[in-house]
Amino acid sequence: MPEEAEKTYTRADEAFDCIQTSIVKGELAPGEKIGELELCTRFNLTRGPLREALGRLESRGLLVRRPHAGVKVVSVSASELVELYRIREVMEGLAARQAAERMTDSEIADLQATLDAHEQMIDEAQGQAYYQAEGDYDFHHRIATGSRNTKLAQMLLGDLYYMVRMYRYRLSTSAGRPHRALGEHRRIVEAIAQRDGELAEFLMKRHINAARRNIEKQIQDGVLTI
Amino acid sequence: MPEEAEKTYTRADEAFDCIQTSIVKGELAPGEKIGELELCTRFNLTRGPLREALGRLESRGLLVRRPHAGVKVVSVSASELVELYRIREVMEGLAARQAAERMTDSEIADLQATLDAHEQMIDEAQGQAYYQAEGDYDFHHRIATGSRNTKLAQMLLGDLYYMVRMYRYRLSTSAGRPHRALGEHRRIVEAIAQRDGELAEFLMKRHINAARRNIEKQIQDGVLTI
DNA sequence: ACGTTTTGGATTGTTGACAATATAAGGCTT
DNA sequence: AAGCCTTATATTGTCAACAATCCAAAACGT
Numbered sequence: 001m002p003e004e005a006e007k008t009y010t011r012a013d014e015a016f017d018c019i020q021t022s023i024v025k026g027e028l029a030p031g032e033k034i035g036e037l038e039l040c041t042r043f044n045l046t047r048g049p050l051r052e053a054l055g056r057l058e059s060r061g062l063l064v065r066r067p068h069a070g071v072k073v074v075s076v077s078a079s080e081l082v083e084l085y086r087i088r089e090v091m092e093g094l095a096a097r098q099a100a101e102r103m104t105d106s107e108i109a110d111l112q113a114t115l116d117a118h119e120q121m122i123d124e125a126q127g128q129a130y131y132q133a134e135g136d137y138d139f140h141h142r143i144a145t146g147s148r149n150t151k152l153a154q155m156l157l158g159d160l161y162y163m164v165r166m167y168r169y170r171l172s173t174s175a176g177r178p179h180r181a182l183g184e185h186r187r188i189v190e191a192i193a194q195r196d197g198e199l200a201e202f203l204m205k206r207h208i209n210a211a212r213r214n215i216e217k218q219i220q221d222g223v224l225t226i
Numbered sequence: 227m228p229e230e231a232e233k234t235y236t237r238a239d240e241a242f243d244c245i246q247t248s249i250v251k252g253e254l255a256p257g258e259k260i261g262e263l264e265l266c267t268r269f270n271l272t273r274g275p276l277r278e279a280l281g282r283l284e285s286r287g288l289l290v291r292r293p294h295a296g297v298k299v300v301s302v303s304a305s306e307l308v309e310l311y312r313i314r315e316v317m318e319g320l321a322a323r324q325a326a327e328r329m330t331d332s333e334i335a336d337l338q339a340t341l342d343a344h345e346q347m348i349d350e351a352q353g354q355a356y357y358q359a360e361g362d363y364d365f366h367h368r369i370a371t372g373s374r375n376t377k378l379a380q381m382l383l384g385d386l387y388y389m390v391r392m393y394r395y396r397l398s399t400s401a402g403r404p405h406r407a408l409g410e411h412r413r414i415v416e417a418i419a420q421r422d423g424e425l426a427e428f429l430m431k432r433h434i435n436a437a438r439r440n441i442e443k444q445i446q447d448g449v450l451t452i
Numbered sequence: 453a454c455g456t457t458t459t460g461g462a463t464t465g466t467t468g469a470c471a472a473t474a475t476a477a478g479g480c481t482t
Numbered sequence: 483a484a485g486c487c488t489t490a491t492a493t494t495g496t497c498a499a500c501a502a503t504c505c506a507a508a509a510c511g512t
Binding site: 010011012045046047048049066067068069070 | 494495497498502503505
Binding site: 054056090 | 278294324376378381
């Protein structure tokens, strides 16, 4: 047999995943105060593992906790969301540069293939923001892991993306943006394929910059109220 | 009365702080396997709060945990340490730029004052690496918080610095480096005082780059074996 | 009627006992 | 003698009861 990376899952892991996805999907709204007992009944577990999971979620910044007072889902202000994109800009810029230096040829080929798939998704699911977002997430995910920088990938995938995705669900991507974003993705992968790390970094930073400006515009227009 | 931000500390918070500092100070060596009972007796607490603290520490990447097998302190390889500095380069570059835009005049004055204090420390405690490291930490800490970017500060202060400090204790700063580092700090603060964000970013990136090269040299020379 | 204090309820923090699992030692087979 | 399997121990994961704390509603005084 090739490889059995089967990790035994504990109840706390389970709780962590469940609550995290619930927050990201918006089933637990930002700012909402949640009781431990309520969570226990909802996810079928006892308070021991739950509290361990809450500790992890707090440390990741998805929850805020006041002793004896309870837990509530973190609510990110509009300005804080913009700040998140400023961080993404520099970190993913680095990830793109290191990915250009370190991704294998087959990984790059895979990446190009997924871009084709994304294009189809955009054409088919015309305006289905959800699938566009998933495709975008997939792209950035691959670059992060492709950087071969363990901590960088961990910070991007484990911290930033979850917070960004919390708001992806309510962000209306403006009309032409998906196609333009795909084009930007293509150029980034081209730079990576040519092993031009400097260019990949530049293009990735500009790509996220554009996304940030798009959000700032929505905030100004009052479309996005947080 | 002005403001009472007195937070009630729970046993789990206590455990978290204790274990974290123990790891950073090297009292718990990297790679060391530690039992829960041992930790309980050492820090005088029971397993409930302890496990919550362990969850937080794992999520921050200071521990690795295998179900039913135990916890062990994370051990960062030499190459991973270098990668950490690559992340610091871009993130602290951003922090410096935003600090230049957002720090108050009095904060900047304070920062300049601390640099004077650092200079004295370096002169007095000739070669006392510990105090140099603390001064250096203080400088970077102030810039991170001065950026007014909550998440950025959280990631730098809560994640990266602890991992870097784990190794600061065993890194021998090369002969002339403290003075040169102080000079670099001075120029960064100058740029911030002039509200030149672009320059501050550039200088900060170069500063951390130099620190990284210093470490790489130590690794090559075999001084630092991880 | 409004603000302050007090008390009750509910929720969180903590504890110790119980169940499940991995590591390690010992015996068996080849 | 070496390798595999079995078993025993110790450690971790889980649970349910107890204690401490905060929040809100009611009672009191002004």
